[in-house]
Amino acid sequence: MNIVIFGPPGAGKGTQSNLIVQKFKLHQLSTGELLRKEIKNNTDLGNQISSIINSGNLVSDKIVGDLIKKYVSDKFYKDRLIFDGYPRNLIQAKNLEDVLKKYNQKIDIVLKLSVSLETIKKRISERKSLEKRADDSEKIAVKRYLTYENNIKPVIDFYKQSNLLKVVNGEANVSEISDEISGLIELIKG
Numbered sequence: 001m002n003i004v005i006f007g008p009p010g011a012g013k014g015t016q017s018n019l020i021v022q023k024f025k026l027h028q029l030s031t032g033e034l035l036r037k038e039i040k041n042n043t044d045l046g047n048q049i050s051s052i053i054n055s056g057n058l059v060s061d062k063i064v065g066d067l068i069k070k071y072v073s074d075k076f077y078k079d080r081l082i083f084d085g086y087p088r089n090l091i092q093a094k095n096l097e098d099v100l101k102k103y104n105q106k107i108d109i110v111l112k113l114s115v116s117l118e119t120i121k122k123r124i125s126e127r128k129s130l131e132k133r134a135d136d137s138e139k140i141a142v143k144r145y146l147t148y149e150n151n152i153k154p155v156i157d158f159y160k161q162s163n164l165l166k167v168v169n170g171e172a173n174v175s176e177i178s179d180e181i182s183g184l185i186e187l188i189k190g
């Protein structure tokens with residue numbers, strides 16, 4: 001069972017990924033986390049990418065492709081990966097298919113946590129009393145949400161075409177969302 005999970009910032013993707021990892025004994029592969037680790041460890045790759053990451057741009061498809069290949073090719077992780085933060089564009093989605101195929105694997109399900117912009121705004125305003133610059137943080141959060149949704153749309157359409165996409169209602173509470181996701185995964189597992 002290999003899973004891809006998508007969700008805009010603030011949708012609770014991290015929480016849900018952790019729950020799935022525990023319940024189904026999967027390994028979470030977050031390209032953002034792997035890249036941050038390279039920077040922290042001062043590796044050659046880390047030094048090469050730190051300015052790109054700090055400026056908020058994406059690193060090259062080759063760099064992230066090489067990173068995920070390490071895991072896909074490793075028998076230890078075979079058929080138990082949950083991809084988080086990857087793929088970010090169509091080239092990466094196709095690369096992922098190719099590399100999985102090469103190692104006799106596939107994606108079994110693509111989960112998209114769907115949350116409206118209104119809900120994201122509401123969640124921020126509920127935190128307002130705790131933060132000093134709430135208006136700024138709302139503006140930034142809205143921008144991140146819109147950028148995310150625009151960029152990821154072609155990738156979502158790609159998975160829709162191959163019938164792998166399941167849209168999960170991210171408006172519900174944590175345990176309701178988790179139950180819905182678990183039910184979908186159980187169905188696929190058969």
Ligand code: AMP
Nearest residue numbers: 031032053056057058059064085086088
């Ligand atoms: P994230 O934690 O997923 O938001 O990723 C943090 C940063 O890592 C992003 O802003 C990108 O610079 C880089 N990154 C993570 N995943 C990818 C990816 N699939 N393709 C390109 N860059 C990525």
